[in-house]
Structures are given as C-alpha cells and as structure tokens.
Amino acid sequence: MPAKIPLRTFALSSMVLAMGAASSAMASNGFSDDVVRIGVLTDMSGIYTDLSGEAAVEAVRMAVEDFGGEVGGVPVEVIYGDHRNRADTGASRAREWYDNDGVDMINDLSNSGVALAVAAVAEERQRHAIVNSSSNIGLTNDYCSPYVTHYTYDAHSLAHGTGKSIVEDGGDTWFFLTVDFAFGIGLEEQVSEVVREAGGQVVGAARHPLDTTDFSSYALQAQASGAEIIGIASTGADAINAINALAEFGVTPGQRPAALLLWYDDIASLGLETAQGLMLTNAFYWDANDETREFSERFYERTGRMPNMAQAGNYSSTIHYLNAVEAAGSDDPDAVSEQMRELEINDFFAKGGYIRPNGRMVHDQYLWEVKAPDESEYDYDFMRLLTTIPGEEAFQPLENSSCHLLEHNQ
Structure with missing residues (x-):
C-alpha cells in the first residue's frame, strides 16, 4: 500500500462554507452502500481512445490494487463507460452512475465538453469528479465546485x-x-x-x-x-x-x-x-527518473504501452482520493473534499502537489x-x-x- 500522505495546512474557510450536506445516507460505518465505487468515464471508441480509453481504466485499477483493494474496511470497485465524445452522453451516464449505481467518484473525462457537462452534474449531485484528460480552465473558474478536481494539466x-x-x-x-x-x-x-x-x-x-x-x-x-x-x-x-x-x-x-x-x-x-x-x-514522462520508470514498467506489463501523463494522473489521483477517504473515515463527499485539499501529494507523479480551493491541483510541469x-x-x-x-x-x-x-x- 502506498505510504499515507502528510497533511498540508491550507485555508479552506470559504470552500467549507460553500459545501452543502452530503446527498447520500451514510451506512453505520460511514460508508454509503458499504462500498467505494469509482467510475472511469472515457473515450472507448473514438478519436481519443489511444490517449485515455482502456489504458485509463487500467491505471485506475492499478491504483485500487496498489492501495489494497479496500479503504476503511469496505471494498473499492471500478466500473467504466464510454462517453462517445458527446457532452449529453457523458452527463447522462454521470447522472445514472451517481443516482442509480452508487458511484462516489468519476475519473478521466477526456474531451472538454464532456468534462464541463459532468462537472455540472457532480456539483448538482454533490459527488466527486476528477478530470485528468481535459484542458478547459473553466473547470477551476466559472464551473468550479468543491466536488471537482482538475488534476493533470490545463490550457x-x-x-x-x-x-x-x-x-x-x-x-x-x-x-x-x-x-x-x-x-x-x-x-x-x-x-x-x-x-x-x-x-x-x-x-x-x-x-x-x-x-x-x-x-x-x-x-x-x-x-x-x-x-x-x-x-x-x-x-x-x-x-x-x-x-x-x-x-x-x-x-x-x-x-x-x-x-x-x-x-x-x-x-x-x-x-x-x-x-x-x-x-x-x-506533466509526466515515463523515463524521467527511477520512480516514473518503475510505475511505467508495471503499466507496460499490463497494457503493452508506456503511460502518458493523463494515465499517470488517473493513477495518482485515484490514490489521492482513496487517501482522502481513509483520512475522512467516510465516503461523505464534503468530508472527502476537505481531506483532498488538505493532503499533500508526493508520489512518482507529483512532489509537493496540492489542491487549491478552486479545485486546481498544483504541481510542476x-x-x-x-x-x-x-x-x-x-x-x-x-x-x-x-x-x-x-x-x-x-x-x-x-x-x-x-x-x-x-x-x-x-
């Protein structure tokens, strides 16, 4: 299991005031449905499938496995879907996942139109979305949310x-x-x-x-x-x-x-x-140093390809989310948001990375x-x-x- 991440002191007063109550009822152990469920919403069949697609799903699976497959005593599950590079399809799938399938966090989100549409649903449903494969800076400006994190890069x-x-x-x-x-x-x-x-x-x-x-x-x-x-x-x-x-x-x-x-x-x-x-x-190159090479060689063994920056970001952000869930002792969206913005990110992907109140993960490029x-x-x-x-x-x-x-x- 990756080492647990130290806390970073950060002013969060305005964001905490903006957070509403969690929308889903907590089980007695603090975890809704007694499971933490992650959905990878990506391009499985279109123009961006080589940049995200099945490899993005595999990166998230790797992270869950490396974390131990559970958090807080409940299992972590990974599902995936194809947004077909359509904002309406992405938003519809996000609503279905959040409302009916118990998804706690959606990751990847290639295509800016899809990412913005899903971010709006995440804000509405008060569930998490982490964007690794889109560049639109609206995600940390007019479309910002305490439940949306823009992780890898932006325009x-x-x-x-x-x-x-x-x-x-x-x-x-x-x-x-x-x-x-x-x-x-x-x-x-x-x-x-x-x-x-x-x-x-x-x-x-x-x-x-x-x-x-x-x-x-x-x-x-x-x-x-x-x-x-x-x-x-x-x-x-x-x-x-x-x-x-x-x-x-x-x-x-x-x-x-x-x-x-x-x-x-x-x-x-x-x-x-x-x-x-x-x-x-x-934000990432497989051959940058020993740490990136170690991760990339394991990724290559599973996928037959070296990871790009979004796939590395999918892995890192999933580990960070699970660290936040563990620190919160719950999958309550507000509690997890607070921990995500307090925990520092130190792994092969980012050193001293942190998430601002507007959802931007700051790290070297x-x-x-x-x-x-x-x-x-x-x-x-x-x-x-x-x-x-x-x-x-x-x-x-x-x-x-x-x-x-x-x-x-x-």
Whole structure:
C-alpha cells in the first residue's frame, strides 16, 4: 500500500462554507452502500481512445490494487463507460452512475465538453469528479465546485509552457489550426494571450471539425498566412493528421509547427523522423527518473504501452482520493473534499502537489523536446527535458480565478 500522505495546512474557510450536506445516507460505518465505487468515464471508441480509453481504466485499477483493494474496511470497485465524445452522453451516464449505481467518484473525462457537462452534474449531485484528460480552465473558474478536481494539466499550463517558450525563442507571429470545440478554442485563446503579452502577433486561425482526416486546405491556409509558428490547437488523431499534412505540403522556409497538446502516444504515431524538434509541455514522462520508470514498467506489463501523463494522473489521483477517504473515515463527499485539499501529494507523479480551493491541483510541469531518430538510444526513448516549470508559475494565479468558492469572488 502506498505510504499515507502528510497533511498540508491550507485555508479552506470559504470552500467549507460553500459545501452543502452530503446527498447520500451514510451506512453505520460511514460508508454509503458499504462500498467505494469509482467510475472511469472515457473515450472507448473514438478519436481519443489511444490517449485515455482502456489504458485509463487500467491505471485506475492499478491504483485500487496498489492501495489494497479496500479503504476503511469496505471494498473499492471500478466500473467504466464510454462517453462517445458527446457532452449529453457523458452527463447522462454521470447522472445514472451517481443516482442509480452508487458511484462516489468519476475519473478521466477526456474531451472538454464532456468534462464541463459532468462537472455540472457532480456539483448538482454533490459527488466527486476528477478530470485528468481535459484542458478547459473553466473547470477551476466559472464551473468550479468543491466536488471537482482538475488534476493533470490545463490550457493555462500548456500556453505558459510551450507557447511562452516558443515566443521567447523568437517565434513572434502565429497562425492557429484549431479544432472547433471547447478544448481547441480555449487553448487557442490561452496561447494567443501569452503570445500578445510577450509582444508577439496572432495573424489568424483556421478552425476544423473534430476528427478531421484531410488537412490539405488547412495546411495551405497556414502556409499562406506567412506566420513563423503554426500553432496546432488540437490533440490525438487531429494533431497527428495536421502535423503530417504540414510535413507533406511543406511549410514555407521560416515556418514551423508548434503542437500545443502533444502526447507521448502522438509521438509514437508520428515517428521521430516527423516529430523531431517539436517542443511540448507534459506533466509526466515515463523515463524521467527511477520512480516514473518503475510505475511505467508495471503499466507496460499490463497494457503493452508506456503511460502518458493523463494515465499517470488517473493513477495518482485515484490514490489521492482513496487517501482522502481513509483520512475522512467516510465516503461523505464534503468530508472527502476537505481531506483532498488538505493532503499533500508526493508520489512518482507529483512532489509537493496540492489542491487549491478552486479545485486546481498544483504541481510542476515540464517542457520537453522530441529527439531526432539518431538521438534515441532505446525503445520509447522519445524526449529530452528542456526545463522544469514550477507549478505556481505553470497554472493560473489563484487571484485571477473567477471561481465562486474564492473569497475575492464572494
């Protein structure tokens, strides 16, 4: 069982006042239904299945097994479902799980629209949701809740990692290829703000539907823009197709792509020949140190793949949730929320991590560069570390959050 985590002192007065009474009756031992049930709501069949999917479910299962399979004397169960990248499907499944299936916490939540919809249901039902596979900073702003935790990364950390670093490296003019829904638009807005603050210029954008396969017209628009940087505000198959199209059509001299959310899995799909030189911000890399390698090798044995940052976050956040349940002596949502925000996170994923009153888990982020093929020395040796970005710098300053739980917004 992982070591129990020490308490971190943190001001929670405004959040505690905002919490309502728990919605489900407690059994005599403090646990509703005499079980703690975790639901993994993910993309099992669509564009993001390689980034989350079955591997996300397996990460949560690993965490439960490593914790011992029970907490407070009751078993921990894991179920999963496919949100099909539809906000209405995700919200409907969340209601069903919370209301009928006794789910205490929902994890993963790839797709920003789905994450926002489920966050609203979690707030309404006063049950927990932990977001590991979505970037939308609305989760810790207008859609914040004492029951919602944004754990691994967000658009602000990506923008202030990759975007800021590229501008500082001389990439002053930007054109965006943006997936046309909440995730892509939010990421484009965050990076545009960083570019302008640094004295750069955004010359335009082209928006494409989710799951686009033919990027030829978008690549030509990017070329015609004359921008130095082609910012790819998408991920998964969309980002892979966009990068391949830019490579196929050949960006003009002086232009280069910037993948604003590139995953380890995407690099594997692209190959180092195409992906070499790309900079990316990630919260986790399997080969960073002995601790990450130990976890990743166990994960590989179960899944046949190395974990990406969201899958590592699924594991870490599940352990953190179970630590909070154990500290509370109950699965009462309010008691668990308080413990989640008091317990410090120290594991292979985060050192000194903590959850702010608005639900943002603060931890270091890392700027990486993709290696050239002749620099890769062994299997899955894809990236080199450029710099570490302290969590307090990577994430939105708390005073800028519009979350209603914060004292300055009351």
